[in-house]
Amino acid sequence: MSLLEVTGLGVRSADGRDLISDLSFTVDAGSRFGLIGESGSGKSLTALAIMGLLPPGMTASGSVALDVPGMGRTEIVGARERLLNRLRGRAASVVFQEPLTALDPLMRIGHQVAEPLRRAQGLRGQALREAVTTALEEVRLAEPDRIARAYPHEISGGQRQRVAIAMALACRPALLIADEPTTALDVTVQAEVLALLDGLVSARSMALLFIGHDLAVVSGITDHVLILKDGTAVESGALLDVVNAPRHPYARELVSSARELDAALNGLDGGGRS
Amino acid sequence: MSSPIIEAREVGYAYRRAAPVLTDVSIEITQGRGVALVGESGAGKTTLLRLLLGLATPTTGRILFDGDTLALGDRRRMRSFRRDVQTVFQDPYSSLDPRQSVARIVSEPLRSLGLLRDLPRPGRRAAAGERVAAALRAVGLPEDAAGRYPHEFSGGQRQRVAIARAIVSEPRVLLADEPVSALDVSTRVRIVDLLAELRETRGLTVVMVSHDLAVVAALCPQVAVLERGRVVEQGETAAVLGSPRHAYTRRLVRSVPRLPRPPA
Numbered sequence: 001m002s003l004l005e006v007t008g009l010g011v012r013s014a015d016g017r018d019l020i021s022d023l024s025f026t027v028d029a030g031s032r033f034g035l036i037g038e039s040g041s042g043k044s045l046t047a048l049a050i051m052g053l054l055p056p057g058m059t060a061s062g063s064v065a066l067d068v069p070g071m072g073r074t075e076i077v078g079a080r081e082r083l084l085n086r087l088r089g090r091a092a093s094v095v096f097q098e099p100l101t102a103l104d105p106l107m108r109i110g111h112q113v114a115e116p117l118r119r120a121q122g123l124r125g126q127a128l129r130e131a132v133t134t135a136l137e138e139v140r141l142a143e144p145d146r147i148a149r150a151y152p153h154e155i156s157g158g159q160r161q162r163v164a165i166a167m168a169l170a171c172r173p174a175l176l177i178a179d180e181p182t183t184a185l186d187v188t189v190q191a192e193v194l195a196l197l198d199g200l201v202s203a204r205s206m207a208l209l210f211i212g213h214d215l216a217v218v219s220g221i222t223d224h225v226l227i228l229k230d231g232t233a234v235e236s237g238a239l240l241d242v243v244n245a246p247r248h249p250y251a252r253e254l255v256s257s258a259r260e261l262d263a264a265l266n267g268l269d270g271g272g273r274s
Numbered sequence: 275m276s277s278p279i280i281e282a283r284e285v286g287y288a289y290r291r292a293a294p295v296l297t298d299v300s301i302e303i304t305q306g307r308g309v310a311l312v313g314e315s316g317a318g319k320t321t322l323l324r325l326l327l328g329l330a331t332p333t334t335g336r337i338l339f340d341g342d343t344l345a346l347g348d349r350r351r352m353r354s355f356r357r358d359v360q361t362v363f364q365d366p367y368s369s370l371d372p373r374q375s376v377a378r379i380v381s382e383p384l385r386s387l388g389l390l391r392d393l394p395r396p397g398r399r400a401a402a403g404e405r406v407a408a409a410l411r412a413v414g415l416p417e418d419a420a421g422r423y424p425h426e427f428s429g430g431q432r433q434r435v436a437i438a439r440a441i442v443s444e445p446r447v448l449l450a451d452e453p454v455s456a457l458d459v460s461t462r463v464r465i466v467d468l469l470a471e472l473r474e475t476r477g478l479t480v481v482m483v484s485h486d487l488a489v490v491a492a493l494c495p496q497v498a499v500l501e502r503g504r505v506v507e508q509g510e511t512a513a514v515l516g517s518p519r520h521a522y523t524r525r526l527v528r529s530v531p532r533l534p535r536p537p538a
Binding site for chain 2: 190215240259
């Protein structure tokens with residue numbers, strides 16, 4: 001079976017509105033899956049539902065199953081907190097859009113990165129410090145020792161997102177969920193962080209669930225995509241099929257909007273591609 | 275070539291007791307040749323826009339409006355400047371007062387700039403109503419939008435309200451700070467189309483701060499690339515972004531995420 005199997009997932013708000021209905025998709029071990037939607041489409045809620053992190057009052061129905069080698073198959077919907085805590089970080093972990101809110105402003109970076117390493121690998125003392133340095137080096141942070149001593153506000157947005165990625169990867173998850181990880185970043189920094197994610201996911205044969213609103217960004221890093229609108233899947237399939245021949249009217253609109261902007265760049269001398 | 279409407283001449287700016295955020299910046303905005311200011315966070319784009327908008331005075335150098343140095347103290351002159359140079363902000367959720375009706379928001383420049391003062395008092399209300407209706411029509415909002423409030427509109431519609439407010443005084447230049455970056459892609463394309471249409475039909479010169487090179491390419495014939503407070507490259511958009519000479523511009527262009535090429 002697949003690493004992640006979402007079957008008939010529904011999420012309902014406290015006042016009884018359906019925020020996600022009958023959503024199904026699978027992510028195989030080592031594969032890359034993109035979830036595309038505009039604001040309010042339910043894509044971030046899907047990530048939270050997979051992690052068992054839905055806000056209080058929201059209820060999930062259907063099934064979200066994680067099948068990690070060595071950990072067995074686990075149903076997330078309705079699971080107890082203790083079981084979920086064992087899965088988080090190891091079976092799956094998340095990188096969120098805004099690294100400033102993912103990091104504790106009052107804690108030095110080194111301590112924050114150390115926490116999952118201590119918890120998952122039981123490291124202490126010198127070994128833990130070395131593991132922190134290694135984790136920061138793995139996300140291509142130059143001067144890992146300086147970064148480890150810094151507070152989140154003392155480093156740049158791109159560096160913060162690298163730290164958040166280092167923390168998400170600390171427990172060697174089988175599935176990395178990246179929820180708009182580059183939306184808050186400048187375009188050159190975005191390109192660097194995407195390249196970093198791409199390399200890390202390949203090197204560790206992790207599966208990637210990449211959530212985004214920008215078709216061009218998502219298409220650069222995934223090979224299968226699903227388009228969400230108002231909590232419902234309107235189209236899914238191989239990336240090139242969806243981008244080149246969208247069938248659903250909404251998918252067509254999304255692709256043609258993205259193409260229109262892309263075409264503006266094609267109009268430049270040299271086609272804007274280098 | 276016509277003389278510039280607004281010009282920044284060797285402009286520098288430093289916030290209090292801080293290193294300069296702009297150094298020796300010179301750009302010209304001429305009728306019909308919209309300029310995009312591109313660059314990344316901290317490059318000084320928004321500061322430059324604030325100077326061009328007359329919201330701050332440069333520490334060194336000058337901002338010229340129709341050939342004269344812009345003096346923020348000269349109220350009569352500033353009024354004609356404000357009438358000619360209007361602005362749209364990034365986030366339509368924070369730029370519209372939630373307690374005011376759309377009619378009141380859009381007509382605000384008419385009141386603050388005293389554009390209806392020459393009319394007899396009884397006629398002002400009707401004239402304002404007509405100007406608001408025309409502005410709402412121009413941005414593609416329904417007539418009954420005037421009586422509604424910002425929260426009743428989506429993000430894209432709110433940005434249309436903000437654009438209606440900006441064009442109600444019939445300005446020559448629209449200075450927009452990331453006008454579409456808070457919007458979803460399909461909405462973004464529609465607002466870009468709207469700005470392009472206003473540019474064509476009203477001869478509006480659109481000056482825009484943006485990090486989105488596709489939007490820049492679609493809207494502005496000129497571009498100035500800023501890096502750490504300096505203009506590293508400027509000129510025709512097609513040339514600068516199409517075959518960039520400066521290393522930073524090249525990196526910027528290369529970083530733009532692209533769709534897979536469509537099949538031939």
